[in-house]
Amino acid sequence: MNYWLFKSEPDEYSIDDLAAEPGRVGRWDDIRNYQARNFLRDRVAGGDCVFFYHSSCKVPAIVGTAEVVRAAYPDPAQFDPESKYFDTKASADRPRWFCVDIRWLSKFARPVPLAEIKRNPALAEMVLVKQGRLSIQPVTAQEWKTVLALGDM
DNA sequence: GCCAACGTTGGC
């Protein structure tokens, strides 16, 4: 069982949008960054736990949790000529982009802002702190526990 | 809206 952090712009898809899905299950798609793609395709597995992070907004923060209910499968948008995520170099037998399904688990009583994470010595090694601009990233079990305690009190 | 970090692309 692994821990992850998934970033999403709340204007596009927020944790409340996930909670509003049928069965609270939503598709995590539109990933078009190779590092993120590789994690998604090769490492993210069913049953893994996910921090839901709101990016590119007023207060970037970890806002809740989800679980992976379906491991990587080809992102349908890459095959759809009408989609802005259409990719001419992708084919059914050689898909380039992948997505997973996740289920809403919790929304924090209190979001844990990026600024606070950066100040916390216990979280100094988080990929979120060390490397920006990565929308799918691993989280350690210790980091998971620490952030949960901060947000879910 | 600027620009920095990262991986891929493509000209040579």
Added chain:
DNA sequence: GCCAACGTTGGC
């Protein structure tokens, strides 16, 4: 096979 250009991401 080098490396500059480019696309994506995302904090500020």
